[in-house]
Every structure is written in C-alpha cells, then in structure tokens.
Amino acid sequence: MRNLIASGLMAVSMAACLPYGQDAYREQIVVESWQTADSLLAPVKLSRTVPFGETYDFATAAVTDADVRIEELAADGSVAATFVYLPTAPGVYTAADPGARLRPATRYRLRADMPGRATLTAETTVPDTFRVVRRNADVLAYQGPVQFEADLSRSFYPGRQNIYIISTEAADPRRVNLVPLYAQLAEEEDDLDDLRRVSSGLINEGNYEVNADNTITLRFPWIAVAFYGENTVTFHTVDDNVYDFIRSATVQLGGGTTSPGEIENVIDHVENGIGIFGSTAAVKLRITVTDAVPAP
Amino acid sequence: MNRFIRVAATLAALWIGSAVSATAQDRAILNGYVTDQANGETLLFANIILKGTTRGANTNTSGYYRLVGIPPGTYTVQFTYVGYRTVERELTFAEGQTIRLDVALEPEGNVLGEVVVEADAEREEARNIGAARVQTQLIREVPAVLQADVFRSIQLIPGVKSANDFSSGLYIRGGGPDQTLILLDRTTVYNPSHFFGFFSTFNPDAIKDVRVYKGGYPAEYGGRLGSVIDLYNKDGNRNRMGGTLSLGMLSSRAMIEGPYARGSYMLAVRRSTIEPILAALRGSVENIPRSFYFYDVNGKVNADLDDRNKLNLAFYGGEDNVDFPAADDLDLLLKYGNRTMSGTWTHLFSDRMFGNLTVTGSRYFNRPVFDIGGTEITRSNDVYDVSLKGDLDRAVTESHNISVGFWAGNLVLTLDDTFDGMATTQSRIQTTYMSAYVQDTWKWGPRTTLTSGLRLNRFSAGDYLRLEPRVSLEHAPEPGLRLQAAYGRYYQFLTLITNEAFSGFDVWLTTDTGVPPAWGDQFVLGLKAYPADGWNLEVETYYRTMRDLFELEPRLNDTAGLDYAELFRRGRGFAYGAEILVQRSQGRLNGFVGYTWGTTRRRFENYNQERFFPPKHDRIHDLNVVANWHFNRRWKATGVFSYATGQAYTEVLGRTQVGDPFGSGTIDPVIVGKVNASRLPAYHRMDIGFTRTGTFFGWGTAEFQIQFINIYSRRNIWFYNYDLEKNPPTKSEIPLLPFIPTLTYTVQF
Incomplete structure (x- = not known):
C-alpha cells in the first residue's frame, strides 16, 4: 500500500511538471538584405547572434567566409539567372555585377554557404512596381487644413492585398526644425539623427478606397512629420517576408495582446538561419512642411 | 433555426x-x-x-x-x-x-451580542460540485488595495487566480477571463472592471450574494467554456429604512435601502474621490491625468404582488473616464463602462412548480481617443445585448425534480476605428442566440442524487447549433460526508480581445463562418466533509479540455481588408488540478486555507513551433490563508497570506540587430527558446487589516478599518523588461504592489 501511495504521488508530481524545460542559447546565422524592385541588387549582410547581455557589434559578429549568391527563379521554379555576391567588408556581400537589377514581380532565392554549416536559404517574391499618379500639394502648413495626399497606381502582390509602409526623411533634422510633438519627446541628449527618418508601420490597402481609375489615395498623417522643412516621402509596398518580420518584431517585447513577458521569435522565412531577406517596391516624392500653424 | x-x-x-x-x-x-x-x-x-x-x-x-x-x-x-x-x-x-x-x-x-459564532453540527450549506459562495462580509473584511472588491475576494478561493496585483480579472481552473460568464441579476456583464482592470465593477454594499461555479456547472447556465459568477443585487431592507456611508482613499460609497407599501428598494452609489489628490499632485508630479473619475450606481426595486408573484427591477450603470495629456500635443482620452437592466417576474405556479421570467439588457462601450501630434486615432466599440430568459422548476415525483428553461437574445457588437479621420475598421456583428435546457434531479435513494441535463445552443453568427450534455452525481455514504462527480460539455461563441495589463480597451468578437465556437469537456471529482463542528473540508480535482480556441492573432498590425477568419489564431488547451479548502466558520479564530495544485497549457497554430506552453497565469502551487481574529466586540483583525509558484515567462537567450530601411534606427530582434519556459520568482504577500466597530454619535454603527497591504514589502515581479537600446542590453524587474496602507470609515444607519 505504501508503495502504491508513493507511486501515485510520484505520478502526480511528474504530471504537474510536464517536461518543458528552458532551451540553452544556440548561436544562429543572421541574414539581412532589403531589396527594392527595379533597383540595383542590394547588399547581403551575414552575422551571428550573440548571447543576451553581451555587447553587440556587427563587425565582431560578422560572418566573413560565406559563399553568397542570389538566384532569379523562373515561373516553374527553375533558376533563370544567378548573381554572385562578393565580400566587400566584414559580413557585407555585394553583387559582383554592379549593374544587376531586381526585377519586379519576380521570385528570388538567396543561398549562403558557410564552412561547417548547412546552406542558408531564403526566398522573396518582389512586389510589382507602382507610381504616383497625382498629388494634392507640394508645400503644406503643419497641421493645417490641407493634408498631403497622393494617388498611387496599384501595386500587385500574389495572394493578398497590398501592404504599405510610409516613411518620411527630413532634409534638415535640426532641433529648431522639430515639430511640437517630437520636440517634446526628444530629450536634449538624444541624437536627432534618430528622428531623421520616421515611418508609419504596416498599413493594409484595405484602409483605402479604390478610385474609379483604379488608383488609391493615400493620406499622409501629421504624425509622420518630425521636422519642418523639406521632407522626402516614400511609399513602400512590402513582400511577405518584410510583412512578417516587421509585424512580429514590432510586438516582440510588448504592445500586443499577449501577456507581458510572453515572447515569441520573430517570424522569418529563412532556412538554417534567421533574419530578413525581403523586398519592397517604392516611390519617392518631396514635400515642404512649414510651421505656419493656423490659429485654432 | x-x-x-x-x-x-x-x-x-x-x-x-x-x-x-x-x-x-x-x-x-x-x-x-x-x-x-x-x-x-x-x-x-x-x-x-x-x-x-x-x-x-x-x-x-x-x-x-x-x-x-x-x-x-x-x-x-x-x-x-x-x-x-x-x-x-x-x-x-x-x-x-x-x-x-x-x-x-x-x-x-x-x-x-458577541462575536463568537455558534455552529451546529448539522449545518451544511449547499455545496454543489464546483460551486463556492463568497460572503459579502468577507469581501468587506479582507484587506484590499484602496477599496473592498468583490473579485479580489473571489481570487482567494482555491482554483481562482489573478493575473497580477493590478488585475481583477479572474483566471478560473486554467481558463482566461473570457471563459467566465459574469451575471448580475441574471444579466451578462461584459467588462466588469474599473480603473482599467484594477477593481471589479461590483459595489460590495449593493451585492447580496456571490455564487462561483468554478467548473462542471449545471445546464441552466451556458455560453462560456469554464465557469460562472452569478451575482445578485440586494433586494433592500423590507423592515426599515437604512443605509451605509463609507469613505475610502480611492472611492466613497453610499447606499440607502428600505421598505415601501409593496416591497423594498435599494440604491447604491460609488464614486472615485481621488480628484483632490490628483489636483494636489498636478504641477509637482509629472504624468498626472487632467481628469480621472469612475462611478457606478446599483439599484433594485421589488414588488411583492401577492404570495405567489414577485416582481423586481434591477439596474447597474458604471463608467470610467480619464483625460491624460502625456505630453504637449499628445492626449489620451478614454471612456468605458457598462449599463445593465433586468426585470424578473417570479411566479409560484403551484405547490410543485416554480418559475421566473427575466428580461435583460446589457450594454458595454469603450471610446478611446488618442491625439498624437495632430493625428487622431479613435475607437468606438459597443456591445448591445437584449434577451429574454425563463426557467421553470417542477417537482414531478417524490424523487424527480425537473427544470427547463430558455435564453434567447439579440447581440450586436460594433467596432469603428479611425486613423487620422479615416475609417480603418468598421465592423458590425449582429447575431441572435438561443438556448434551451432540461435538467432532471433524481434522488436515487436516500443518499444519492443524480442530476442530468442537456443544453442546446443556437448561435446565428456562423449558423451553429450545439448540444451540451451535463451530468453530476452525489453520494452521501454517511452524514457529513459527500462524494461528488460531474461531467459537462461547454461551448463558447465569444472571444475577448484584452490585455492583462489594461482592460479599458476590451473588445468582444464572435464566431462566424469559418470561425467555429470553442468547446471543451470538464470532468470533476469532489469530496465535501464536515469533520467537526464548524469545520468544513472540500477537495476537488478537475480535468478540462479547450478545443477550437479562437483568439485575435496577436501579431496582426492592421486588420483592414482581411477576411474575418484571418483575424484569429486557432488553438487548443487543457487544464487539470486539485483544490483543497479547509474552513473554520466558528470561534474567535476563523477563516480558511485554500490550496490549488494546477497546470494549464495552450497550443496555437504557427506559434511556439506548435508546442503546448503554459500561459502566464499558470501556477503549479497556489495557497491562500485567510484568518479572522475577534479580539473583543469592538476589535477584529483579518489577515491574508498568499503564496504562488512564479508565473511563466519567456527568457531572452540571445539577440541580433538589423538595419531599419524605413526608419533611422535599428530593428533589434531577440532570440528566445520555448515560449514561457521559465518561471518568475515565487509570489508571496501578506496583508493585515484591523476593524474597530463603534457607534456614530448614537445615530448608527460605525466601522473604522485600517489595512496594510504587503506588510513586509515583498518585491514580487510582474515581468522583466528588456532594454535593447543599451549596449549591452539590460534586463530589469517590473515590480508589483509595494507596501500600501489603506483607511476606510463606514457608517451604517
């Protein structure tokens, strides 16, 4: 009987402690490559992760002995072209053909071979290009009655709606040019260069109505302006890799509906590594924002 | 249909x-x-x-x-x-x-005329399997942060856990807050919180009875996977007019009740009284809201038409309102609250048949507005629920008692989000729901009772029809000992978008085409014993499943243009555990010890490599000791000690960094292993309160309470914060409540 009770207690204890132990840190290869449709092939960066708590330095973490190439895939999945990448700095690999361009609406595969490791691979489908059809202003008063709007032709991405990111880059990011909100948020010791370029986050095309001419009108929110003066506004559409990477990285350390402290790895589409091999299509235009705030 | x-x-x-x-x-x-x-x-x-x-x-x-x-x-x-x-x-x-x-x-x-409570050996309160009762006296006496709170008291019961010191949300037998049906006078309450989740909406002065069905609940209830909290407003004093005034540090309360020619009435009001403190702090302390208040009003009118017919009308209204200017050009305004109303006709059809018919109305709303640098982000979210429910209970034979009932209603959920004046989400879900149940209670000999029931649910959003069998068995082999078992299947057609840290933005969503209801089975075994005068022992074990769970995908940045089914992640889970309650209800020293040994797990598609993981509220051991000591007729002390296994969290193992092509900085992903595979340090805390009872200038009785929360100032940890802007990155502790004293003065007349 005593043995039976002991066995029962042991079974109960084991049941309470379902085997779910913490993993140990394991070094992984990180790829970083942001490609843009109809532009020159962008560099590929390869590095290693570092244990949490250690100082991060890309040069130290860089992978310097990789054999890197990007393959353009035909519709049937076969390799239509191969672009060899060569190391140009520690961990940075650049296309050997300086004139090679990324074709829109085309699928590409990245391959990186490193001694003693499985081949790192990742694929991206490049969004189709689009253009600005109309714009409503070149010069705008900050928080004035007219907000900047642009009519864009529609990009295309297979299997889903277009997803945008709008970013703004200030030409003259000095403290005197900060708009009131950012002037309040930026501490004296902050490097204003960190605010030079701000972005909207991911915006689904479903937020906008499609015009009769199959364009969509994107309205530029004032929150995306950090500095008065000349700003370059870029409208990006993103591929699945960028979409998943950004949306998961944004809420990794809080801000979503998960409980504080519950963290999941960023969603990537990289085999035998982590990181981002993603692509966008983008258009740029310039606006000037003045501080002539109208009286309330 | x-x-x-x-x-x-x-x-x-x-x-x-x-x-x-x-x-x-x-x-x-x-x-x-x-x-x-x-x-x-x-x-x-x-x-x-x-x-x-x-x-x-x-x-x-x-x-x-x-x-x-x-x-x-x-x-x-x-x-x-x-x-x-x-x-x-x-x-x-x-x-x-x-x-x-x-x-x-x-x-x-x-x-x-004295404080020693005499007990009777044969005194046995109805203790059905999975059920517990929380006395309002306990709610008022248990030390509570700033004000007495119904849900904080419920959290002391074995099997019921809180997410943290800042949340009054109920996590019962492994389920989340949306798996518990909250009923106030038979009416569903959709967001039972004040102060963004810190307190529950229920004013202890207005509440008569709190019944908690932790699991295996009977066929007369439905609509939630896990449990039911059934609260009833006081009817009001039928003998004389009386009332209560209570002054507290966060809020003050007033209640009046009394008889009238045909019955009784009760009106209770509670309002925050923190504005003077905020006004004093404003100017010297940063980040003080421009305005903040909450209030609630409970009322009930009863009419005893004759000895066979009674009518009552109950209502509740509560709201939280905050205007918080976080910075120049950065404003947060939030208003959220609930309104409920119910009218119940109770009729004694015959000596053998009893029934009631209730009309209910419930509304929940939240209206957050962010104004960030001239860009306005707004949400308008409403839930409207109007229903009719009826129950008939008939003693068919000496050994059979049969209950039947129905609940039919119309539920409308609207969600309108705007960004910079542009509609981003416009959702209106209208659904009807109907359910009917039949339940037979069969006294199978002098010592055994078998209760079996069926509940049928119809939910129009998605066109779902689901049948729920329920059965429970109780056997009393000897006086003072009852053995119990129960099984039930439960369906849930709603899900809640919420955050453990903040409940002011809660949004409910429903099933629909492609989003089937969640369901689960519950198995419960129990033992209730009365080993000695005034002593009560309860042991229950449970196992429950959760299937087809649907939750808002937590990594969706924007929902515009997505199919409804794409909003959700699907998953499953399970929970099992054992609960022990030892209670002493008499003597100068009385109280209870509640212990829970439990485990719960979840698994979602495309998350954590589809492995089961413990949600944050999972705790293997959970112990609460509540003790009252009556010094004399005037003085009484109440102490609460809580201990729990540290909550689950995810340890950050590594990091990397990539450039941000859309911004100026970097993106700093962290590398983790299994989700929530680590544990915070164990949680423990002790609260003590002293109550002095006296008279208020001969006008009524007065009660002065001084309470000390976390008397040894244990720095329990809520979660770890990781700062990757620093290199090397740092990990810091976000603590829970520090030591807090609380004063309350109450006059009853």
Missing part, C-alpha cells in the same frame, strides 16, 4: 411527458421562502432538512424552497444558513397536505 426549434420542442415534450406521467401525489409538501430576519432579504442556497430523515432541500436563487413526498406525520424542520441562527419548527403533515412556511433567520451577531 428549424433544427433548433425541433430539438427544443423535443426537450419540452420530454419535460411535459414526464410531468403528465407523474402519478398523483398523496404525500405532503412543504414550501416557502427563507429570508434574513433583520432586513427581509431572501437567502439563497439556505439548507432545509426534515430531522431524522434524509429529506432536504435548498433555497434557489429566489430564496424559495420545496420539499415534496413527505409521508404523513410530525417532523422537526430545520433551517440553516452560514452566519445565521438555526431555526427549527415542528410540523404535522396530513396526507396530501401542502404547508407553506416562510422562515426568517436571525443573523448570529444579533442574537449572541
């Missing part, structure tokens, strides 16, 4: 058939209401037994009881209720006689 009507009609026919088949009963019947002698309030789940026999009954949620099949003869009928003096009546029953006996029980404090 036709399927639903056909099945419901079949259930009704079963009930009618069983009624028709009942043979004429020659034996006697005893029925009536049990009330509180001091104020005339009906007492719910009071115990009635015929001494010397195995016959007994409990009052229902209307305070009504019925004993059938009494052989002719003379008996002593005993009425008991915890906290009240036992009443015995000797009655002689003739063949076929029906005796209506309404009994008023006297609160023990009134009788004894």
Whole structure:
C-alpha cells in the first residue's frame, strides 16, 4: 500500500511538471538584405547572434567566409539567372555585377554557404512596381487644413492585398526644425539623427478606397512629420517576408495582446538561419512642411 | 433555426411527458421562502432538512424552497444558513397536505451580542460540485488595495487566480477571463472592471450574494467554456429604512435601502474621490491625468404582488473616464463602462412548480481617443445585448425534480476605428442566440442524487447549433460526508480581445463562418466533509479540455481588408488540478486555507513551433490563508497570506540587430527558446487589516478599518523588461504592489 501511495504521488508530481524545460542559447546565422524592385541588387549582410547581455557589434559578429549568391527563379521554379555576391567588408556581400537589377514581380532565392554549416536559404517574391499618379500639394502648413495626399497606381502582390509602409526623411533634422510633438519627446541628449527618418508601420490597402481609375489615395498623417522643412516621402509596398518580420518584431517585447513577458521569435522565412531577406517596391516624392500653424 | 426549434420542442415534450406521467401525489409538501430576519432579504442556497430523515432541500436563487413526498406525520424542520441562527419548527403533515412556511433567520451577531459564532453540527450549506459562495462580509473584511472588491475576494478561493496585483480579472481552473460568464441579476456583464482592470465593477454594499461555479456547472447556465459568477443585487431592507456611508482613499460609497407599501428598494452609489489628490499632485508630479473619475450606481426595486408573484427591477450603470495629456500635443482620452437592466417576474405556479421570467439588457462601450501630434486615432466599440430568459422548476415525483428553461437574445457588437479621420475598421456583428435546457434531479435513494441535463445552443453568427450534455452525481455514504462527480460539455461563441495589463480597451468578437465556437469537456471529482463542528473540508480535482480556441492573432498590425477568419489564431488547451479548502466558520479564530495544485497549457497554430506552453497565469502551487481574529466586540483583525509558484515567462537567450530601411534606427530582434519556459520568482504577500466597530454619535454603527497591504514589502515581479537600446542590453524587474496602507470609515444607519 505504501508503495502504491508513493507511486501515485510520484505520478502526480511528474504530471504537474510536464517536461518543458528552458532551451540553452544556440548561436544562429543572421541574414539581412532589403531589396527594392527595379533597383540595383542590394547588399547581403551575414552575422551571428550573440548571447543576451553581451555587447553587440556587427563587425565582431560578422560572418566573413560565406559563399553568397542570389538566384532569379523562373515561373516553374527553375533558376533563370544567378548573381554572385562578393565580400566587400566584414559580413557585407555585394553583387559582383554592379549593374544587376531586381526585377519586379519576380521570385528570388538567396543561398549562403558557410564552412561547417548547412546552406542558408531564403526566398522573396518582389512586389510589382507602382507610381504616383497625382498629388494634392507640394508645400503644406503643419497641421493645417490641407493634408498631403497622393494617388498611387496599384501595386500587385500574389495572394493578398497590398501592404504599405510610409516613411518620411527630413532634409534638415535640426532641433529648431522639430515639430511640437517630437520636440517634446526628444530629450536634449538624444541624437536627432534618430528622428531623421520616421515611418508609419504596416498599413493594409484595405484602409483605402479604390478610385474609379483604379488608383488609391493615400493620406499622409501629421504624425509622420518630425521636422519642418523639406521632407522626402516614400511609399513602400512590402513582400511577405518584410510583412512578417516587421509585424512580429514590432510586438516582440510588448504592445500586443499577449501577456507581458510572453515572447515569441520573430517570424522569418529563412532556412538554417534567421533574419530578413525581403523586398519592397517604392516611390519617392518631396514635400515642404512649414510651421505656419493656423490659429485654432 | 428549424433544427433548433425541433430539438427544443423535443426537450419540452420530454419535460411535459414526464410531468403528465407523474402519478398523483398523496404525500405532503412543504414550501416557502427563507429570508434574513433583520432586513427581509431572501437567502439563497439556505439548507432545509426534515430531522431524522434524509429529506432536504435548498433555497434557489429566489430564496424559495420545496420539499415534496413527505409521508404523513410530525417532523422537526430545520433551517440553516452560514452566519445565521438555526431555526427549527415542528410540523404535522396530513396526507396530501401542502404547508407553506416562510422562515426568517436571525443573523448570529444579533442574537449572541458577541462575536463568537455558534455552529451546529448539522449545518451544511449547499455545496454543489464546483460551486463556492463568497460572503459579502468577507469581501468587506479582507484587506484590499484602496477599496473592498468583490473579485479580489473571489481570487482567494482555491482554483481562482489573478493575473497580477493590478488585475481583477479572474483566471478560473486554467481558463482566461473570457471563459467566465459574469451575471448580475441574471444579466451578462461584459467588462466588469474599473480603473482599467484594477477593481471589479461590483459595489460590495449593493451585492447580496456571490455564487462561483468554478467548473462542471449545471445546464441552466451556458455560453462560456469554464465557469460562472452569478451575482445578485440586494433586494433592500423590507423592515426599515437604512443605509451605509463609507469613505475610502480611492472611492466613497453610499447606499440607502428600505421598505415601501409593496416591497423594498435599494440604491447604491460609488464614486472615485481621488480628484483632490490628483489636483494636489498636478504641477509637482509629472504624468498626472487632467481628469480621472469612475462611478457606478446599483439599484433594485421589488414588488411583492401577492404570495405567489414577485416582481423586481434591477439596474447597474458604471463608467470610467480619464483625460491624460502625456505630453504637449499628445492626449489620451478614454471612456468605458457598462449599463445593465433586468426585470424578473417570479411566479409560484403551484405547490410543485416554480418559475421566473427575466428580461435583460446589457450594454458595454469603450471610446478611446488618442491625439498624437495632430493625428487622431479613435475607437468606438459597443456591445448591445437584449434577451429574454425563463426557467421553470417542477417537482414531478417524490424523487424527480425537473427544470427547463430558455435564453434567447439579440447581440450586436460594433467596432469603428479611425486613423487620422479615416475609417480603418468598421465592423458590425449582429447575431441572435438561443438556448434551451432540461435538467432532471433524481434522488436515487436516500443518499444519492443524480442530476442530468442537456443544453442546446443556437448561435446565428456562423449558423451553429450545439448540444451540451451535463451530468453530476452525489453520494452521501454517511452524514457529513459527500462524494461528488460531474461531467459537462461547454461551448463558447465569444472571444475577448484584452490585455492583462489594461482592460479599458476590451473588445468582444464572435464566431462566424469559418470561425467555429470553442468547446471543451470538464470532468470533476469532489469530496465535501464536515469533520467537526464548524469545520468544513472540500477537495476537488478537475480535468478540462479547450478545443477550437479562437483568439485575435496577436501579431496582426492592421486588420483592414482581411477576411474575418484571418483575424484569429486557432488553438487548443487543457487544464487539470486539485483544490483543497479547509474552513473554520466558528470561534474567535476563523477563516480558511485554500490550496490549488494546477497546470494549464495552450497550443496555437504557427506559434511556439506548435508546442503546448503554459500561459502566464499558470501556477503549479497556489495557497491562500485567510484568518479572522475577534479580539473583543469592538476589535477584529483579518489577515491574508498568499503564496504562488512564479508565473511563466519567456527568457531572452540571445539577440541580433538589423538595419531599419524605413526608419533611422535599428530593428533589434531577440532570440528566445520555448515560449514561457521559465518561471518568475515565487509570489508571496501578506496583508493585515484591523476593524474597530463603534457607534456614530448614537445615530448608527460605525466601522473604522485600517489595512496594510504587503506588510513586509515583498518585491514580487510582474515581468522583466528588456532594454535593447543599451549596449549591452539590460534586463530589469517590473515590480508589483509595494507596501500600501489603506483607511476606510463606514457608517451604517
């Protein structure tokens, strides 16, 4: 009987402690490559992760002995072209053909071979290009009655709606040019260069109505302006890799509906590594924002 | 719809058939209401037994009881209720006689004139499997941060956990807050929180009874996977006019109640009184809201039309309002709240049949507005729920009691989000819901009771029809010992978008095409024993499944243009555990010890490599000790000690960094292993409160309370914060409540 009770207690204890132990840190290869449709092939960066708590330095973490190439895939999945990448700095690999361009609406595969490791691979489908059809202003008063709007032709991405990111880059990011909100948020010791370029986050095309001419009108929110003066506004559409990477990285350390402290790895589409091999299509235009705030 | 009507009609026919088949009963019947002698309030789940026999009954949620099949003869009928003096009546029953006996029980404090509570060996409150009762006296006496709170008291019961010190959300037997149905006077309450989740909405002055069905709940309830909290407003004093005034550090309360020609009324108001403190801090302390207040109003009017008919009208309204300027050009305004109303007609059809019909209305709303640098982000979210529900309870034979009921309603959920004046989300879900149940309670010999039921649910959003079997068995091998078992299947058609840290933005969503309801099975085994006078022992074990869970995908940045089904991640889970409650309800030292050993897990598609993981609220061990010590007639102390296994969290193992092509900085992903595979340090805390009772200038009784929360200032950890802007990155602790003293002064007249 005593043995039976002991066995029962042991079974109960084991049941309470379902085997779910913490993993140990394991070094992984990180790829970083942001490609843009109809532009020159962008560099590929390869590095290693570092244990949490250690100082991060890309040069130290860089992978310097990789054999890197990007393959353009035909519709049937076969390799239509191969672009060899060569190391140009520690961990940075650049296309050997300086004139090679990324074709829109085309699928590409990245391959990186490193001694003693499985081949790192990742694929991206490049969004189709689009253009600005109309714009409503070149010069705008900050928080004035007219907000900047642009009519864009529609990009295309297979299997889903277009997803945008709008970013703004200030030409003259000095403290005197900060708009009131950012002037309040930026501490004296902050490097204003960190605010030079701000972005909207991911915006689904479903937020906008499609015009009769199959364009969509994107309205530029004032929150995306950090500095008065000349700003370059870029409208990006993103591929699945960028979409998943950004949306998961944004809420990794809080801000979503998960409980504080519950963290999941960023969603990537990289085999035998982590990181981002993603692509966008983008258009740029310039606006000037003045501080002539109208009286309330 | 036709399927639903056909099945419901079949259930009704079963009930009618069983009624028709009942043979004429020659034996006697005893029925009536049990009330509180001091104020005339009906007492719910009071115990009635015929001494010397195995016959007994409990009052229902209307305070009504019925004993059938009494052989002719003379008996002593005993009425008991915890906290009240036992009443015995000797009655002689003739063949076929029906005796209506309404009994008023006297609160023990009134009788004894002292604090020592006399207990009776035969005193047994109705303790159904999975059920627990929280006395409002406990709610008022347990030390609580800034103000007494109903849900904080419920969190002391074994099997019920809190997410953290800042949340009044209830995590019962492994389920999340949306798996618990919250009913106030039979009306669903959709966001039962104030102060963004810190307190529950229920004013302890206004609440008469709190019944917690932790699991295996009976067929008369439905709509949630896990549990039910059934609260009732006070009816109001039927004997004399009285009231309560209470001044607290965060809020103050006033309640008035009394009789009128046909019944009674009660009105209770609570409002935050923190504005003067905020005004004093403004200017010297940063980040003080421009305005902040919350209030709630509870009311109830009862009309006793005759001895067979009663009407009551109950309402609740509560709201939180904050205007918080976080910086120049950065404003947060938030308004959220609930309104409920219900009207109930209670009718005694015959000596054997009791029924009630209730019309309910419930509304929940939240209206957050962010104004960030001239860009306005708004949300307008409403839930409107109007329903009709009815229950009939009939003693068909001496051994069979059958209940039938229905609940039908219309639910409208609207969600309108705007960004910079542009509509980003516009959602309107309108659905009807209908459910019907039949339940048979079969007294299978003198010691065994089998309760079996079926509940049929129809939910129009997605067109779902689901059947839920429920069964429970109770066997009393000897006096003072009851063995219980229960099984039930449960469906849930709603899900809640919430955040453990903040409940002010809560949004409810429903099933629809491609989003089937969540469902689960529950198995419960229990033992209830009364080992000695005034002692009570309860042990329950449970196992439950959660299937087809649907939750908002937490990594969706933007929902515009997505199909409804794409908003959700699907998953499953399970929970099991054991709970022990040892309670002493008499003597100078009384209270209880509650211990829970439990485990719960979840698994979602495309998350954590589809492995089961413990949600943050999972704790293997959870212990609460509540003790009251009566020094004398004036002074009393209450202490609460809580211990729990540290909550689950995800340890960050590594990091990397990539450039941000859309911004100026970097993106700093962290590398983790299994989700929530680590544990925070164990949680423990001790609170102590002292209460002095006296008189208020001869006008009424006065109560002064001083309470100390976290007396040894344990720095429990809520979660770890990782700062990757620093290189090397840092990990810091976000603590829970520090030491907090609280003062309350209450006058009762």
